[in-house]
Amino acid sequence: MRLVIELGRILAGATLVVITCMSLGRLLLIPVQNSLDAIERAALSFVLGAGLMSLIVFVLGVMGFVGPRTYLGLGAVTVVAAIFMRDRSAPSRVSQRSVPLTRSWYLVWAGVLFLFGGLYLVNAFAPEVSPDGSSYHLGLVSLYARANRIGPVPTNFYAGLSQGLEMLFLVAFVIGKHSAAALVHLVFLASLLGLVVSFGRRIGVLGLAFAAAILVAVSPVVGIDAISAYNDVALACIGFSCFFLLTLWEEMPTPWVAYLAGCMAGFCYGVKYSGVGAFALGPLLILLARKPVIDRSKAFAIGFFMLGAISIAIVWPIRNAIWYGNPLAPLYNSVFANGFVHISLEQQYREAMAHYGSLSSRWEIPLEITVLGFRLQGLLGPVFLLSPVALFSLRLKQGRRLLIAALLFSFPFSQNLGTRFLIPALAFIALAMMCSGIHRRIIYGVVLIHVFLSLPMITQFYCNPYAWRIRQLPWRAALHIDKKHDFERESISEWDAIAFLNLKTPPTTRVLGLSAFAYSYVEREVAVADATAIGENLRDVLWTAHNLALEPNKLVSFAVAPKITQVVRVHFDGPDAKAGWGINELHIYGPNGEITRNSKWLLSASPNANEVAYAFDNNPVTRWATWEAARKGMYVEVDLGRGEAVNEITILTNAESSILPIRTLTNSEKTVLSTSSDTSLRRAATAVIASKGFSYLFLRFDDPLASDLHDNAGLWRIAQVYSDPVWIIYRIDR
Amino acid sequence: MVTFTSTSLAMRIVTIGLTLAFISWMGQCAAPKRFPVPTQYSGNSRGNSDWSVQIVRFYKIPPEHPGTVLSGIQAGDETLPWRWTNHKAAFRFWPLLDTNATVELDISVADVTLAQTGPVTVTVLANNQQIGSERYARAGRYLLRYEVPMPSLPDRPLDLTLVVEPPWISPADHTDLGVILASVSVRFEKPTAGATR
Numbered sequence: 001m002r003l004v005i006e007l008g009r010i011l012a013g014a015t016l017v018v019i020t021c022m023s024l025g026r027l028l029l030i031p032v033q034n035s036l037d038a039i040e041r042a043a044l045s046f047v048l049g050a051g052l053m054s055l056i057v058f059v060l061g062v063m064g065f066v067g068p069r070t071y072l073g074l075g076a077v078t079v080v081a082a083i084f085m086r087d088r089s090a091p092s093r094v095s096q097r098s099v100p101l102t103r104s105w106y107l108v109w110a111g112v113l114f115l116f117g118g119l120y121l122v123n124a125f126a127p128e129v130s131p132d133g134s135s136y137h138l139g140l141v142s143l144y145a146r147a148n149r150i151g152p153v154p155t156n157f158y159a160g161l162s163q164g165l166e167m168l169f170l171v172a173f174v175i176g177k178h179s180a181a182a183l184v185h186l187v188f189l190a191s192l193l194g195l196v197v198s199f200g201r202r203i204g205v206l207g208l209a210f211a212a213a214i215l216v217a218v219s220p221v222v223g224i225d226a227i228s229a230y231n232d233v234a235l236a237c238i239g240f241s242c243f244f245l246l247t248l249w250e251e252m253p254t255p256w257v258a259y260l261a262g263c264m265a266g267f268c269y270g271v272k273y274s275g276v277g278a279f280a281l282g283p284l285l286i287l288l289a290r291k292p293v294i295d296r297s298k299a300f301a302i303g304f305f306m307l308g309a310i311s312i313a314i315v316w317p318i319r320n321a322i323w324y325g326n327p328l329a330p331l332y333n334s335v336f337a338n339g340f341v342h343i344s345l346e347q348q349y350r351e352a353m354a355h356y357g358s359l360s361s362r363w364e365i366p367l368e369i370t371v372l373g374f375r376l377q378g379l380l381g382p383v384f385l386l387s388p389v390a391l392f393s394l395r396l397k398q399g400r401r402l403l404i405a406a407l408l409f410s411f412p413f414s415q416n417l418g419t420r421f422l423i424p425a426l427a428f429i430a431l432a433m434m435c436s437g438i439h440r441r442i443i444y445g446v447v448l449i450h451v452f453l454s455l456p457m458i459t460q461f462y463c464n465p466y467a468w469r470i471r472q473l474p475w476r477a478a479l480h481i482d483k484k485h486d487f488e489r490e491s492i493s494e495w496d497a498i499a500f501l502n503l504k505t506p507p508t509t510r511v512l513g514l515s516a517f518a519y520s521y522v523e524r525e526v527a528v529a530d531a532t533a534i535g536e537n538l539r540d541v542l543w544t545a546h547n548l549a550l551e552p553n554k555l556v557s558f559a560v561a562p563k564i565t566q567v568v569r570v571h572f573d574g575p576d577a578k579a580g581w582g583i584n585e586l587h588i589y590g591p592n593g594e595i596t597r598n599s600k601w602l603l604s605a606s607p608n609a610n611e612v613a614y615a616f617d618n619n620p621v622t623r624w625a626t627w628e629a630a631r632k633g634m635y636v637e638v639d640l641g642r643g644e645a646v647n648e649i650t651i652l653t654n655a656e657s658s659i660l661p662i663r664t665l666t667n668s669e670k671t672v673l674s675t676s677s678d679t680s681l682r683r684a685a686t687a688v689i690a691s692k693g694f695s696y697l698f699l700r701f702d703d704p705l706a707s708d709l710h711d712n713a714g715l716w717r718i719a720q721v722y723s724d725p726v727w728i729i730y731r732i733d734r
Numbered sequence: 735m736v737t738f739t740s741t742s743l744a745m746r747i748v749t750i751g752l753t754l755a756f757i758s759w760m761g762q763c764a765a766p767k768r769f770p771v772p773t774q775y776s777g778n779s780r781g782n783s784d785w786s787v788q789i790v791r792f793y794k795i796p797p798e799h800p801g802t803v804l805s806g807i808q809a810g811d812e813t814l815p816w817r818w819t820n821h822k823a824a825f826r827f828w829p830l831l832d833t834n835a836t837v838e839l840d841i842s843v844a845d846v847t848l849a850q851t852g853p854v855t856v857t858v859l860a861n862n863q864q865i866g867s868e869r870y871a872r873a874g875r876y877l878l879r880y881e882v883p884m885p886s887l888p889d890r891p892l893d894l895t896l897v898v899e900p901p902w903i904s905p906a907d908h909t910d911l912g913v914i915l916a917s918v919s920v921r922f923e924k925p926t927a928g929a930t931r
Contacts, residue, residue, distance in 0.1 A: 555802060555826075602768040609767040619775035639768070684775065 006480040010125060013176025014183035017053075017168050018046060020075040023082035024056075025049030028263075030085060031256045035248065037201075043194035046187065047241040048260060049078075050234075051267035051312050054167035058315060061150030061170070071171045102207075105444065109210050112451050113193075116218050119456070123227040123470055124186045125478035128178035128520070129491035133229035138178055138520035141170045146523065152323035154340060155527030155534050157349075160329030162316040164270030165231045178520065181229040189226040192237035193217055195244050196427050200434075202247065203398050208434035211447045215430040218454040220469040221378030221419050222426065227470065232423040235272045236409075238264055239424045242278050243405050246285045249301065258286070258301040262308025269313040273331070274412030274421060279309055281408050285401055330532075334628070339610030342533050342627035344580065353416040369419040373467030378419035380426070382462070383450035390432035402432040492518045497698065497727040504721070505696060512538060512689060514699035517727075527694070533627075534692070537611065541621040541688045544584070544654075545681035545716075546708045552584035552620045552681075554658035556651040558668035562591065564643045567665065570651065571635035572626075574661030582625030582657050583615040583636055589648035600641025606634055620652055621684045630660060682715040686732050696721075697730040788827045791917035792817055801918065802826040804893065808909070816842070819912040821901030827892045833922040835882040835892060837865065840916035845873040847902035847911065856913065859895040892920060 025045030026033075033041055053074075060070060128134050136158040144150045150170075153159035165185070172180035193213040200209015216222055216236075226233040242264035249257040265282055268275025282305035286298050317327035324330070325338030331350075333341050358375050359365070365376070366385065373379030390406070393399025410425035434443060452458060456470050463469065477487035489495045494517045501511060502523045509524045512535075519526040529539035544550045558570075568588055572581055588595045597616060605612035605624055614622040615636055626634055649664055658672050689697075697718065699706060709716055709730060722729035790801040792815050806823025810816075829835060843854060853871040857864060858880060866880040882892070898912030 597771045597774070599770060601771045603771065604768045609769070613769050613772040617772045617775050622775075687775070 003479055003481055007125070010176035010179045010183065010480075013172035013174070013180030014187065016071060016075050016175060017050075017172045017180075017184045018187055020071075020078050020171070021046050021049035021053050021168070023049065023075070023078035024052045026082040027078075027085060028052065028260060031254070032248070032252060032260075035252050037198065039194045040198045040244075043191040043198070044241060044244070046191050047195075047238055047267075048263065050168055050188075051164070051238070051263050051270065053171075054164040054267070054270060055312065055315060057167040057171055058150060058163070058319075061144060061167070064149045066144055066148045066150065066170065066174065068174050071174065105207060105210070108448075109214055112214055112218065116223065116454075119470065119473060120186055120189070120223055120227050122473050122475055122478045123223075124182045125179050125480075126474040127477055127480075127485075127488050128182050128229050129488060129518070130224070130228035130230060131516075133182065134178070134492065134518035134520050135516055136520075137166060137229045137231070138169060138173065138181055139518075139522075139526070141166050141173045141181065142520045142523075143525070144170055145174050154324070155532055157330050157341060157345070157531040157535075160320055160324050160326070160340060162270045162273060162313075164267055164312075164316075165234050165272075169229055178229065182227055185229060185231070185234055186226050188234040188237040189217065189222070192233065192240055192427060195237070195240050196431065199240075199244055199247065200431070205434065207440065208443065209431065211443055212427065212430035212434045214447050215383070215433070215450055216426050218451050219379075219381045219384070219426065220373065220454055220456075220459055220463075220467075221380055222423055223454070223470050224378065224468055225420050225423060230420070231271050232420045235268060235275045236424040236427055238267050238271060239275060239278055239281075239405070239409050240427050242268065242281060243285070243401075243428070246282060246305075247401075249286070250289050253289075253297055253301060255300060255304040258282070258304040259308040262305035262310075263312045264308075265305065266309035266312030266314075268424075269309070270316060274416070275409075275424065277408035277411055279306075281405055282306070282309070284404055284408075288401065288404075290397075337607060339533055339608075342536055343607070344627045345530070345533070345536060347628070350415070353418070356417045359417070365417065369422065371462060372464045373419065373469060374464030376417050376419045378468045379459075379463055380419060380422065381450050381454050383446055383453065384429075386446065387429050387433060389436045389438065390429050392436035392438075393432040395437075396435055399432055399435045402428045402435065406432060492521075493726045494518060495521075496724055497722055497729060498522050500722045500729060501696070501698070509696060510692075510694045511696045511698050512694040514539065514542075514697060514703050514705065517698065526698075533611070536627070537614070537622070538689055538692065538694070540623070540625075541685040542705055544621045544623070545685040546705055549656065550654050552623070552652045552654055554653050554655055554672055556653060556658050556662065557671045558649040558651075558664045559671070560647050560649060560664060560668040562645055562647045565646050565665075566640050566643050567637060568640065568646060568649060569635050569637040569665040570649065571633060571663055571665075572630045572660065573632060573663040574630075575632075577630040577660055579630075579656055580626040580628060581630035581634065581660050581662070582623040583651050583653055584620050584623040585618065585652040586615045586636060586638070587650045587652075588638065588640075588644075588646055589650070590645045591647055595640065595644055595646070598641070602639040602641070603637070604639075605636045612636060619684055619688060621681050622688055623653070682712060683717050686717050690732050695732050697732065699728055699730075701726055701728060787919060787921045789917055789919040790825050791815065791919075801920065806896070806912075807915070808911070816914050816916045819896060819898065819915050821898045821910045821912045823896045823912065823915070825894045825896075825918050827894070827920045827922075829892050829920075829922050835860075836921040836923070837878075837880045837882060837894060838917075838919045838921075839878040839896065840875070840918075841878065841896075842875045842914040842916070843870045843873050844914055847913075848873055851900050851902050854913070855899045857897040857899070859897070861893050862895070894918060894920070 022042070022045045025048040028048045029036070029041065029045050036044065056074065128138060136156065140153060140156060140159055140163070143153065168184050169181035172184045193216070196213040196216065197206070197209050200206050200212065222233060242261050245257055245261035245264060249261060261282055265278035268278035283302045286301045286305065289298065320329040321327040324340040326333060326336035326340060328336065329338065330341045331346060333343050333346050356376055368376045370380050370384045371382050390403065394403060406425045406428035409428065410422055413421045456472070459469055474487050476482045485495060498518065498521050505524060511522065511524050511526045513519065513526055513528040516528055527535055529535040544552065570586065603612045603616055607626055607628065608624060612624050615624040624636060649668070651662070706728065709718065713720060717733050718730040719733055720728060721731045788801040790803055802825060804824035804826050806820040808818040808820065810818065837858065837860065839858065841856065847854065853869055855867060855869045856878070857867040858878065859865065860882050865882055866878060868876070868878060870876065896912070901910035901912060904911055
């Protein structure tokens, strides 16, 4: 019975999303549905409806409507509307020009799809264990579901990304939890394949399109991504929908088709920032359209395309501007200064994504993304080493269109070298390969080799043992009959530690994770240090107390010629210093001693004005810092509220900052003094973390702070409450 | 002469108004944000308390409430709990308001210096006021303890200076050296708290 309920919930969650999307999509497709066949109708209505549904779910969530009742109500209304407004005409037949596929090849491709479909379905039903899916994709969804509201999450870097797909995951999650969300993602793969085949049928290459669809569908990285609560396959599907609608527009150049294509471009951005290239796809393909479409119509079409794109995408920049002070959060923080993400964090993130650490040369990329699959996290399959043959398709009009789309959707790969960042371009590349003019039988043979090489039991013989791919058929886990959670425990090392948090801590507990972990399974509020400005500041206070290099043991004193002044400013006055500059405490003295901080004082700084208070809170472990390279003119300023006699300014800081060229507004003599180490800093650090509401620390055994926390637990005022060979949990005692 | 219809005039007024509003908004965005002084952390050793002990010492495990070395301490082996002073060394401590202070110095006079300099005089000053002076003719470890009455402490850091006369010039690097210092501590204590403790 438990089995039926569990599987029923998963299926119900995913089905509700699919039905609601398709109902909404049907409404959008009414003006054009006579031009579509059954597969096109089904696939396009799902994808178009998904774009609209994600907007509706977001708006409802912000208004505080998150939960099964809301989503069942939404589903019911849309289904009723779709039934009332449905067109009873039969789907059109658009395959007149196609070269028919022989029965035997149909059977071969159907067999392949059945085999891999079963493999994917079992893995999607199994508990979500992917790194990003079990952490932030569903971690945020889980947070929204528990809060019954969608709101700002200033402790999570990824909360600033567009979350179009997470809105669909949310609907599935509140009913069927993690696996339901993964199933929704898998439906996007099915839709993508349907659209690829339909496109092939429209341009007269049905058999080759089938082969292209297989090439994409069985690719190991596509498989593992599709069965996870990720968004790359969804982006591929939405991007292809945009392309498909633009192809349809050539046959049926109405503003509505252009608008719908634009909506898909906007939804690409709404699902993942790297889909922004779809904005350029519309204008490019419309301008390249054949001549009978007159120029004025093209201009109108581009206008409607952009209108559609903006109408779907605009919600995310607006959300980010209001919640995070940066419409493009969590990126471009140097353009839109905000308190959400430090510039240095964004720089580190971009650096990490652009190089993936262990690559010694860009020449390693082709083999890594097609065969080895470890360092760039996934493999496309060795057959994709042949992808340059796609260039032969340039001689055909459709080939050129496909390659333009491939180029636009693969551009983000230059910024993020993860193999999965090529997934959105993969269908275009595969179709272009099919259109290269190579004999059909050779192509089919190559695709069959690809299928063979993509079988999990074969992949293991050539890829890196740690490559990100499907490894097994976890049917017991998929049926959710394994009460010991062996599958989860095997895939998520922190499973038992998470269970401890869920069982042994109060429901209102806030947990600070010093390492990333699968927090979507934690039924407590979690923030990961290093993830945003708040997390970095909390990590920084721990490091300040732990690391001699950051310890505030230098007192920089500026003896000022006695002067009445209302404004005291300390500024950076030298060449750029890459490591940045910080102030732990700033004190001002007059002839009669320290000028006591009071409510008339107004503090400001540039950059990071939001954190200037850290230099005036009497806590030596907190600090205002530039969090980027220090540049001439950066400052901290105090308006004393009235003229005061000032003759000394002191800055408590670390050794590195103390030797930087810091000046005061007035001429002064600078002296650097040393203070002894201070063990009370540890207590002060955990006091800061506790003051932010966190009562538990969650970390790995190899965290740089782990030894210090263990050896000096008393000084830190923490108590170890859980440990296993990998994970440790401390309670902060106040 | 240019004349405006009421409609175009209204449009212009609206346009100008919107432009001004936009410029004003942009100006607000560009203006530096200013913040009040935050709540003060009270767990600091120099917070609200009736007494406080601040120490300069050189153990591997540092003291909870440290003072500051201003000058005159030689670099040394970090594993050893003592350092050579120059003939003049200075330290800074932060008094609580309205407290007396008890200063303690843990020093050693070395044979090697006495052999060359003869008896040495160690003088201690608090904010440039002498609070004690000792003369040592024999090598050994000495604990100096002085009371600094409340009126002597201004509402400022307490700067202690240790002066050793005559200095010993190290033949190795010609540095002037004074005594071997293990610690300098100051106990700040409100008179009433001291009476009841």
